[in-house]
Amino acid sequence: MNVKDEIRNFVVENFLFGDAGGLTDDSSFIREGIVDSTGILQLVAYLQERYQVAVADEELIPENLDSVQRVAAFVEGKRQGSAAGAGNAG
Amino acid sequence: MELRMVHSFLESSAAERPDKVALVHDGERVSYRLLNRSANRLAAFLVQRGVLPGDRVVILLANGVKYVASYYGILKAGAVAVPLNVETGQETLGRLLDELQPAGVILEQGAGFLLQQLPLAPGSVRFVLAADASFPVCEPRLIWGWDEALGGEELPEGVRAVPPEALASIIYTSGSTGQPKGVMLTHRNIVSNTRSIVEYLRLTESDIQMVVLPFFYVMGKSLLNTHMAVGGTVVINNNFAYTASVIRQMAEEGVTGFSGVPSTYAYLLHRSPLASFRDRLPSLRYCTQAGGHMPREIKERLLQVLPPHTKLFIMYGATEAAARLTYVEPERLSEKLGSIGRAIPGVTVRVLGPRGEEMAEGECGELVASGSNIMLGYWNDPEATARVLDADGYHTGDLGYRDADGYLYVTGRKDHLLKVGGHRIDPQEVEEVLMSSGVLLEVVVLGLDDPLLGKKLVALAVPLNGNPSDRTLLSFCHARLPRHKVPGEIRLVAALPKYSSGKIDRASCLGLCA
Structure with missing residues (x-):
């Protein structure tokens, strides 16, 4: 399974209680009420553990985290070491 | 002239400084003139729909310019603004609509499922205003679009005058124990509390408030009213989940005030770049915290991490008090770190025993508040009202004591x-x-x-x-x-x-x- 599918599964399992109806790769987590602020922290904790990437406080912005597509790109970027501002905070 | 109505704050600021920016949201900057005109047009739309003074109008909108125009527009029409949590489940929503018997509902996509349920809405509902999309027109005409509703004439100010004792808003409590209750607040309740808050926070037109709390929550509502009252600016950011974007915007907009509940500050301290922005927030004059007890640990860390010029106001209140009851002056915070402070101007808070007797210094009792900010009662629930309101005032359900300097301490909640x-x-x-x-x-x-x-x-x-x-x-x-x-x-x-x-x-x- 690729990163995008794994992230989608995580969101569906943890925030949509298994019901993926309506979730697209570009659905905004916050605007569409899929994930709240507590959930974003759960998502970040998952990324750090599952992909062994560090997410710096400065990176907690919607551009990195507000859809399945964005999260996947963010993680891929981190793994290739090309993400902007990839800090060492965890 | 002394302002006695909640919407007079907006009207007066629009008259005095029409071109000043009242609201900033997602790149949109709205002047007082424009905001007041939108509210006047919305009021005219409501009057045309047959909305009468005292009628309830439900708002199911996320924080934004349309929310604010709706809130003041409803008040200008003499009606009662009932903002509900946009995430209210279908079942609860059905129950609330039933007990409110509203004249209309203003909603957006998140609450769009209601549109499919319209046949189930109470017969009192004469219109639905869909704020963010076009919906098919059906006869008899029930659903209206935003642009259409605001396309008409403005309602001249003051034509729908109601007395200050009239109901302005019903705000639902979060219902931590049992069903949520609708707190009935009059214009006088909200106006007097708004004035007290402006006074002790020393708000002026130079103030720029970052709002991450929902306006349907009483603290969010007071952030709006206090800043409209002084002609300040409210920056709306609905992305608190992404703390870095909030802090960045605070720096860019030169925000002077930030407000949150305990968890807001826990996140800011531990899951945001607040510390690294310490020297990029030169305008941040103060932060306020209410909405429950915040652990000492977080207060102490905040005092270390916030910029040195930023004052921290620890405050206490209740929906039933139109928001605020007490605060600690920042100058005395470190000495009174566990305290909720003393009553704000115009409010009295006493510590009473089970028979209504006033407790001595250091002795524990229930905090009971009185003042012109205390609610009329709970909507449609005289029994619940009688349990908390009596000749002594509003029984907060919070237990606590008073120290030798008159500072109050909450030790916990009766029902916890x-x-x-x-x-x-x-x-x-x-x-x-x-x-x-x-x-x-x-x-x-x-x-x-x-x-x-x-x-x-x-x-x-x-x-x-x-x-x-x-x-x-x-x-x-x-x-x-x-x-x-x-x-x-x-x-x-x-x-x-x-x-x-x-x-x-x-x-x-x-x-x-x-």
Whole structure:
């Protein structure tokens, strides 16, 4: 399974209680009420553990985290070491 | 002229400084003139729909320009603004509409399912204003679009005059125990509380407030009214989940004030770049906190991390008080760190015993508040009203005491008290000790049914980093609490369920334990 599918599964399992109806790769987590602020922290904790990437406080912005597509790109970027501002905070 | 109506704040600021920016949201900057005109047009639309003074109009909108225009527009029409949580479930919404019998509903996509349920809405509903999309027109005409509704003439100011004692808003409590209750607030309630807050925070037209709290929550509502009152600017950011974007916008907009509940500050401290922005927030004059007890640990850390010129106001209030009851002057905060302070101007808070007698200094009783900010009662619920309102004032349900300097301390809530074995335990005391370990982001202490003890103490804790062992935490408690107050179990979890206001949802936390 690729990163995008794994992230989608995580969101569906943890925030949509298994019901993926309506979730697209570009659905905004916050605007569409899929994930709240507590959930974003759960998502970040998952990324750090599952992909062994560090997410710096400065990176907690919607551009990195507000859809399945964005999260996947963010993680891929981190793994290739090309993400902007990839800090060492965890 | 003394302003007596909630919407007069907006009207007066629009007359005095029409071109000043009132609202900033997602790149949109709205002047007082434009905002007031939108509200006047919305009021005219409501009058055309047959809305009468005293009619309820429900707002189901996220924070934004349309929310603000709707809120003031409803008041200008002499009607009662009833903002509801946009995430209200279908069942609860049905029940609330039933008890409110509103004349109309203003909603957006998130609440769009209501549109399919219209046949089920109470017969009182004469119109639905869909704020963010076009909907098919059906006969008889029920659904209207935003542009269409605001396309007409403005309602001249003052034509729908109602007395200051008239109901202005019904705000639902988060319902931490039982069903949410609709708190009825008059224009006088809200105006007097708005004035007191402006006075003690010394708000002026130079103030720029960052709002991350929902306007349907009473604290969000007062951030709006206080800034409209002084002709300041409100910056709306609905992305608090992405803390870095909020802090960045605070720096860009030169925000002077920020407000939150305890969890807001826990996140800002531990999951945001606040510390690294310390020298990029030169305008941040103050931060305010209300919405429940904030652990000492977080207050102390905040005082270290916030820029040196930023004052921290610890405050206390209730929806039933139109928002605010007490505050601690920042100058005395470190000396009175555990206190909720003293009553704000125009408010009296006393510590009363079970027979209504005033308790002596240091003795524990219930906090009872009086003043022109205290609600009329709960909507459609005279019994619940009678339980909290009497000749002494509003019984907050919070237990506490007063010190020698007149500063008040809340020790816990009456209905959170847990009976464990033969002891009465306030979870707040145990939570405070757990937080002082310094390894937790947040914690809640609950009572689980126990055949032997009645209740058994269980702590749900969110660790800051890594996984502290529950044994270490328990021995930390053992060193600081009597044996019967030490939780029987500490469970580490990734997050605690919260209401949209950011307050911890204790009922859902209990559900997690099941």
